[in-house]
Amino acid sequence: MRDFQRPGRSTVHALNGMVATSHPQAALAAIDMLRAGGSAADAVVAAAAVLCVVEPQSTGIGGDCFALYAPKGSDRIVAYNASGPAPKAASAEWYLEHGIKAIPLTGPHSVSIPGAVDGWARLLADHGRKGLDAALQAAIRCAEEGYVVAPRIAFDWAASLDKLKAGTNTERFLLPGGRAPKTGDVIRQPELAATLKAIASKGRDAFYTGAIAEDMVATLRSLGGLHTLDDFAEFATETVVPIKTSYRGHGIWECPPNGPGLTALLMLNILGGFDLAKYDPLGVERFHLEAEATRLAFAAREAHLGDPRQARIDVEDLLSARYADEARKRIGLDRAADIDDARPPMHPSTIYIAVVDRDRNVCSFIHSVAYKFGAAIVAPKTGIVLQNRGAGFRIQPGHPNCIAGGKRPLHTIIPGMATRHGRAVMPFGVMGGQYQPVGHTRVVTNVVDYGMDVQEAIDHPRGLHYEGVYQLEDGVPETVVRGLQALGHKTAAVEEPHGGGQAVWIDWDRGTLAGGSDPRKDGCALGY
Numbered sequence: 332m333r334d335f336q337r338p339g340r341s342t343v344h345a346l347n348g349m350v351a352t353s354h355p356q357a358a359l360a361a362i363d364m365l366r367a368g369g370s371a372a373d374a375v376v377a378a379a380a381v382l383c384v385v386e387p388q389s390t391g392i393g394g395d396c397f398a399l400y401a402p403k404g405s406d407r408i409v410a411y412n413a414s415g416p417a418p419k420a421a422s423a424e425w426y427l428e429h430g431i432k433a434i435p436l437t438g439p440h441s442v443s444i445p446g447a448v449d450g451w452a453r454l455l456a457d458h459g460r461k462g463l464d465a466a467l468q469a470a471i472r473c474a475e476e477g478y479v480v481a482p483r484i485a486f487d488w489a490a491s492l493d494k495l496k497a498g499t500n501t502e503r504f505l506l507p508g509g510r511a512p513k514t515g516d517v518i519r520q521p522e523l524a525a526t527l528k529a530i531a532s533k534g535r536d537a538f539y540t541g542a543i544a545e546d547m548v549a550t551l552r553s554l555g556g557l558h559t560l561d562d563f564a565e566f567a568t569e570t571v572v573p574i575k576t577s578y579r580g581h582g583i584w585e586c587p588p589n590g591p592g593l594t595a596l597l598m599l600n601i602l603g604g605f606d607l608a609k610y611d612p613l614g615v616e617r618f619h620l621e622a623e624a625t626r627l628a629f630a631a632r633e634a635h636l637g638d639p640r641q642a643r644i645d646v647e648d649l650l651s652a653r654y655a656d657e658a659r660k661r662i663g664l665d666r667a668a669d670i671d672d673a674r675p676p677m678h679p680s681t682i683y684i685a686v687v688d689r690d691r692n693v694c695s696f697i698h699s700v701a702y703k704f705g706a707a708i709v710a711p712k713t714g715i716v717l718q719n720r721g722a723g724f725r726i727q728p729g730h731p732n733c734i735a736g737g738k739r740p741l742h743t744i745i746p747g748m749a750t751r752h753g754r755a756v757m758p759f760g761v762m763g764g765q766y767q768p769v770g771h772t773r774v775v776t777n778v779v780d781y782g783m784d785v786q787e788a789i790d791h792p793r794g795l796h797y798e799g800v801y802q803l804e805d806g807v808p809e810t811v812v813r814g815l816q817a818l819g820h821k822t823a824a825v826e827e828p829h830g831g832g833q834a835v836w837i838d839w840d841r842g843t844l845a846g847g848s849d850p851r852k853d854g855c856a857l858g859y
Contacts, residue, residue, distance in 0.1 A: 763830020
């Protein structure tokens with residue numbers, strides 16, 4: 332239970348509908364949609380579109396999205412993969428012939444085909460009531476009439492100043508007056524407003540064909556990109572069966588590869604063999620076990636995962652009890668194990684949204700342009716910031732995540748869903764690049780092992796063992812830091828917190844909803 336004598340925030344409670352986002356304007360857009368009779372799908376697209384305007388460092392219509400949808404709160408969950416591929420002309424051989432041994436974090440070669448707008452349209456076609464035009468109106472108003480820059484967004488914007496000064500069309504669109512906007516500044520984006528209006532009026536084809544696609548392709552090709560209009564026109568969201576594991580009586584669901592949700596499930600499988608509840612939730616043992624599970628699961632992910640349409644991935648074996656048992660044998664409480672630390676290609680940003688509507692349709696949704704402000708390329712006629720998700724590929728022939736034409740990169744963004752007794756009980760997600768599987772694991776274990784409510788579970792101090800260093804937030808006690816060092820972990824303080832997070836808890840017995848949103852961002856949970 333929350334200590335009311337200390338800073339913090341309460342869970343938000345409601346009967347009819349609940350949304351949790353990283354920005355109040357997005358949360359309000361979603362609630363307005365729910366109150367107007369929209370479904371969870373309508374609300375999540377309305378919120379996502381607003382975030383594409385007001386949180387441009389994290390997301391945009393030039394990015395990708397994934398979703399998990401539970402109709403009427405059942406465990407018949409469907410997964411949506413709206414992540415775009417590399418251009419058909421891309422190949423490892425082409426890059427190696429041109430002296431490129433790794434996809435850069437900026438520039439045209441980092442841009443994969445944006446999948447988000449098609450993902451919105453598919454989600455609404457399957458589960459929406461209001462349509463794309465209604466879902467985009469709040470975002471159009473934000474872009475056309477202006478929005479006020481929030482504190483965390485201003486912080487991220489300032490940290491990206493040099494990147495934006497060096498980008499393509501970024502100074503014009505994203506540095507008004509030649510500087511990063513400050514908290515309280517008003518930003519208007521008329522070109523983006525016009526683009527959103529075209530999508531609202533003509534649907535997803537307005538984005539993937541015609542003048543908007545031509546603007547994106549012409550910009551990329553002028554910089555040396557391999558993209559074509561056909562690459563955009565042929566994109567289609569994939570509907571897939573989610574993957575799951577069981578954790579102490581709860582089903583935990585994730586999108587399958589090329590999403591990395593399997594990493595979180597593997598971590599939970601490993602940790603399921605330890606009695607976490609007997610350890611202090613803010614103690615050395617808990618942080619140590621989480622770090623070891625992270626290292627083992629990330630190593631497996633980097634070795635085995637990619638796009639299943641072009642690589643063979645044995646998901647069943649990776650999620651088997653045998654695999655978890657073998658991994659767990661490498662963990663000791665008395666020392667950090669000798670494990671080769673995985674070094675993923677990228678560590679980006681994102682946004683996450685959880686929505687439950689009056690009919691208990693549940694949507695867990697994530698949306699991103701990868702690194703802050705993506706590839707640092709803005710299409711000049713449309714105001715679209717293009718993602719750099721292609722930097723998640725490897726240029727390593729034979730590797731399951733090696734770049735190839737029409738292939739999707741291994742992602743970082745993952746929506747999560749927890750179920751119990753055949754019903755959804757918690758849509759949840761944690762942002763923060765490579766932290767996301769660790770964040771999913773921490774939220775689940777906070778709720779299941781330590782009995783925290785969703786807000787407490789999100790607030791709890793975090794650490795990420797990444798590239799050989801245990802990166803710890805300020806909230807981790809110094810005694811824990813020293814204890815981890817004594818076990819052989821190299822530690823460091825982080826300059827930025829590990830991402831953000833949102834979740835909604837569904838209390839089926841009482842018919843109520845409880846929402847939580849991360850104070851590491853600007854957002855909130857709202858219900859009605």
